Amino acid sequence: MSLPAGLEKPLQRFYEYLRSERELSLHTQQNYKRQLTTLAEQLVALGVDNWQAVDAGWVRQLASKGMRDGLKASSLSMRLSALRSFFDYLVQQGVLKANPAKGVSAPRKARPLPKNLDVDEMDQLLSVDEDDPLAIRDRAMMELMYGAGLRLSELVSLDVKDVSLRKGDLRVIGKGDKERVVPFAGLAREWVGHWLKVRGQLAAAGEPGLFVSKLGQRISNRNVQKRMAEWGQKQAVSSHINPHKLRHSFATHMLESSGDLRAVQELLGHANLSTTQIYTHLDFQHLAQVYDEAHPRAKRNKR
Template identity: 75%
Template sequence: MKPPTIPLPSDLQNPLNRFYEYLRSEKGLSLHTQRNYKQQLETMAGHLVTMGLKDWSQVDSTWVRQLASKGMRDGMKASSLATRLSSLRSFFDFLILRGQLTANPAKGVSAPRKQRTLPKNLDVDEVNQLLEVNEDDPLAIRDRALMELMYGSGLRLAETVSIDVRHLSLSSGEIRVVGKGDKERKVPFSGMAREWVTKWLKVRASIANADEPALFVSKLGGRISHRSVQKRLAEWGQKQSVASHISPHKLRHSFATHMLESSQNLRAVQELLGHENISTTQIYTHLDFQHLADVYDKAHPRAKKKEEK
């Protein structure tokens, strides 16, 4: 749904501009999140103008419900509508903080609950097939190091792209990454990930600009972009004849799934993935039910079968 082209009255636009600056300077949100908030808020503000509103103080819960209903009629996904309402709630909280509102009209309005679908993962054979890249070209070495690290440490795309060389400790096998909400954590990397990152560091200087801090750089010498990583992974999936489409999130999910299947330690995997809530980690669990049934049969005192006499 494209935002209306009608210009916003200053009483609607000026508070938005102050909110955008607040997100940038005080909240420190990622550029991606800032752009999402701006797009959603500008769209809603345009709709409010068409509904006859000229000031944010005129918005009440009825208007917010109308905005949500319009989004549903326009075919918005539940996740997109949730993002829209979340941005509106945050904006109204900002206005309350600044003393421009006394209550948040979006607080009691919620999006329809979205169905949480399990992302598909690669099986171990597919991962091995993908990572059998043994070319000497520096870009191929970079790509294998990148894929080994994403799968080996379960990193998000944004986390991988933002890694600087100084964030690495090859001796201890640790990387400092900045995840969602600018939360910093250390993740281990070893084995093939460590081996191929080391190989990449040996050839990185032949591509990287002299003053470039990024670990992974493009052929132009600067920090590699999100889009380039997505494109290269998809290309390697085709080149290595992997049946599944390869994406950064699929490598992360495969890491989570394989770690859970091997360790059965949900809390540890939560820490490795950088999830604030364990419920987020639980959507990655699709362990074999028979395995769970076997554990139950062996562990629960009322499930144990009596020994035959």
């Protein structure tokens, strides 16, 4: 498409500026040109023939069109960034008084949902039947992370004195040094008990940490990550195992069973409920099935 002079000439001066003064790479120059040419063609289609006529409203229209066209948030952000740089140049040259794209931003990139293991995969991972102290320690750590929804840092920082097998609770120091008491029961409680019986075979004298390495000192974050990944492979679990996946599995399974978002928030130690909601992605097919089976209007339409 041939652009009107009011759009084309300033663009050509900007490209020369990028080449001779900014000395950007050819790849970056081509990317600027591609993005700005697309935007200029969209403006022509909207009846705009010069850059002075573009205000924040026009920029928002361009952003909306990008979204309607299916641009990813990252691609739209890159396009708007090119436009802001171009308008900064026009302001610098005295062509514009202000940058109309300054206050317009792309939608935030969607935060990827953490993955969880289903109940069968958790059973497969946790079916550790070896009886040497390191295997007992590892199963106790995994049972506790899944059974209490702990962060990796919370697990590693636990001291023996923080654990009450009799009461079935843990004193946990979370983010921001906030203390909370977390219940743990069943297999988590049973395997922490097994570990405490053999812990003395590994722990150095006077070491307060609940979980220790084979060197006798408090186990490190990296060691926990490494051991869990190894157990995932050894137990033939299809997905990569990491501590956060166990915490997320705890949150997802608790929510699916109870539906109590507030309680899960407390158990996870989240300050804001919105953080907990990110961890809770009930399968849509499951929700649709529940709806079809439960809603009277849904049932009525079935033949």
